[in-house]
Amino acid sequence: MRARIVSSEQVYEGRAVSLRRELVELPSGKRFYREIVVHSGASAVIPITPSGKIVFVKQYRRPIGEYILEIPAGTLRPGEDPEACARRELEEETGYAADELIHLITIYPCPGYSSERLHIYLARGLRRGAQSLEIDEDLSVVELGLEEALDAIRRSEIRDAKTITAILYYYNFVTKC
Amino acid sequence: MRARIVSSEQVYEGRAVSLRRELVELPSGKRFYREIVVHSGASAVIPITPSGKIVFVKQYRRPIGEYILEIPAGTLRPGEDPEACARRELEEETGYAADELIHLITIYPCPGYSSERLHIYLARGLRRGAQSLEIDEDLSVVELGLEEALDAIRRSEIRDAKTITAILYYYNFVTKC
Numbered sequence: 223m224r225a226r227i228v229s230s231e232q233v234y235e236g237r238a239v240s241l242r243r244e245l246v247e248l249p250s251g252k253r254f255y256r257e258i259v260v261h262s263g264a265s266a267v268i269p270i271t272p273s274g275k276i277v278f279v280k281q282y283r284r285p286i287g288e289y290i291l292e293i294p295a296g297t298l299r300p301g302e303d304p305e306a307c308a309r310r311e312l313e314e315e316t317g318y319a320a321d322e323l324i325h326l327i328t329i330y331p332c333p334g335y336s337s338e339r340l341h342i343y344l345a346r347g348l349r350r351g352a353q354s355l356e357i358d359e360d361l362s363v364v365e366l367g368l369e370e371a372l373d374a375i376r377r378s379e380i381r382d383a384k385t386i387t388a389i390l391y392y393y394n395f396v397t398k399c
Numbered sequence: 400m401r402a403r404i405v406s407s408e409q410v411y412e413g414r415a416v417s418l419r420r421e422l423v424e425l426p427s428g429k430r431f432y433r434e435i436v437v438h439s440g441a442s443a444v445i446p447i448t449p450s451g452k453i454v455f456v457k458q459y460r461r462p463i464g465e466y467i468l469e470i471p472a473g474t475l476r477p478g479e480d481p482e483a484c485a486r487r488e489l490e491e492e493t494g495y496a497a498d499e500l501i502h503l504i505t506i507y508p509c510p511g512y513s514s515e516r517l518h519i520y521l522a523r524g525l526r527r528g529a530q531s532l533e534i535d536e537d538l539s540v541v542e543l544g545l546e547e548a549l550d551a552i553r554r555s556e557i558r559d560a561k562t563i564t565a566i567l568y569y570y571n572f573v574t575k576c
Contacts, residue, residue, distance in 0.1 A: 283511065395552075
């Protein structure tokens with residue numbers, strides 16, 4: 223049996239995420255509060271160059287206090303189509319435009335506390351576009367071969383969930399088909 | 400060059416997550432606010448039964464409004480060791496105790512806005528322990544063979560990031576070694 227939502231209120235509205243607090247009642251009558259991060263969704267791209275390299279961005283992530291390697295990604299703008307967002311983030315962050323975008327999978331990064339849905343695309347047919355970083359992005363572009371990327375995952379040098387998911391999905395379900 | 404943190408304040412303190420708001424100044428002098436979800440960290444377990452099945456839990460996740468398939472996981476209690484948390488969540492959620500826990504990888508589910516670090520363990524040598532669900536958990540246990548689990552990922556029936564990461568890491572870097 224599912225819990226009943228007694229009340230639900232937005233306790234904070236932010237630039238990228240908002241916070242909702244719900245009072246929940248169990249079938250037993252017991253009540254507790256639960257927080258939900260309300261997120262507008264995001265897109266990520268695994269970009270494959272004509273020579274078969276994967277394009278990454280390395281950037282400082284304040285929430286975890288580290289520079290990490292990730293595939294290009296970003297939050298959906300209001301009303302933005304996930305594929306358009308993937309194309310935009312790819313070009314803004316790496317300077318690559320893509321002839322072909324293929325949807326691979328849509329994942330939930332933290333279904334226990336965040337509403338975020340993240341759409342992962344494969345980008346092929348890359349050509350030079352224009353890099354134009356957003357104001358809070360301080361990043362560099364890194365290209366790795368698939369074997370190098372797999373090794374980096376195995377050795378815990380790549381630790382971002384969407385990046386690991388995208389590379390292993392691509393490796394197991396695209397390159398082997 | 401990295402942005403400078405002008406001020407940082409906790410705007411909400413919740414049961415499982417808190418929210419921090421930072422005023423950031425770029426080298427150009429431009430300022431903006433950024434929100435950070437402060438999370439205490441979590442552990443997840445990919446449990447392998449003696450017959451080689453993977454043990455999942457299916458539960459309703461309010462933030463995304465769906466019942467989804469996940470590996471057992473939960474938030475670290477204050478001061479709790481990640482491996483102890485993994486053992487506790489495994490037994491509470493599935494009723495299995497494990498003779499052997501092996502750390503596979505530690506990932507960042509959403510490094511763009513959350514401080515969460517999630518530790519993934521492989522659990523082998525399973526035997527019957529005691530299932531004891533937490534008050535807000537409404538879940539059922541599901542066991543799938545590795546091939547079935549891989550198929551479920553390929554067909555987007557498994558969409559939880561930690562679960563996809565754990566299964567594909569196990570498949571590519573443990574079963575093939």
